[in-house]
Amino acid sequence: MLLDRVQIVLVKTRFPENIGMAARACANMGCPGICLVDPERWEREKAAPLATPKGQNLLDKVLVSPTLAKAVGSSSLVLGTTARTGGWRKALLAPGQAAREVAAALARGENVSLVFGPEDRGLNNEEITHCQRLVTIPTDAAASSLNLAQAVLLMLYECANAVRAAGLGDAEKDDAPATGRAVTAEEQERLMGALKEMLLRLDYLHGDNPDYFL
Known part of the structure; x- marks a missing residue:
């Protein structure tokens, strides 16, 4: 599949119908996997009806994870989507920019996770700490929120285009030379946890919000 190392991660999804539509989007764009994090239902x-026949196989393979950290643990690149800006949500990428980073990661043989928050509120601040990069889809200010499946389709479309533009069809990826292994999100979490503990013991991090300054 065109995006065979990409997984869609849906956090605390409320409606199964949106999962079905997301599965159809994944099938359309050659993305093989969906992981649900603590879904409401x-x-x-x-x-199934909204996944159409092409998406049924993806529904059969849906994974369910209790935490976002576990869901993205094997990925080296984790991109979170957000409609909100400010605060911790800085250096936001446009979908095309994010897609080029995805294509570069796939060319190196790395796993990628695209993370989407709940339909009614999106990813919260704690959840975005598990994402290395944040992506926002520019919309009209009067209607900034997209349907979940629409956002999934748009991001995968941009990623598929970037993969094609980089000449990374399935045949090329199969023949790609092996390179050094990238660190995974799970390993990065352990590193940051150890760094935080050390900086707290040194009293370098202090105040009411040490995570923000970390």
């Missing part, structure tokens, strides 16, 4: 029979 996961009912395959409600998702």
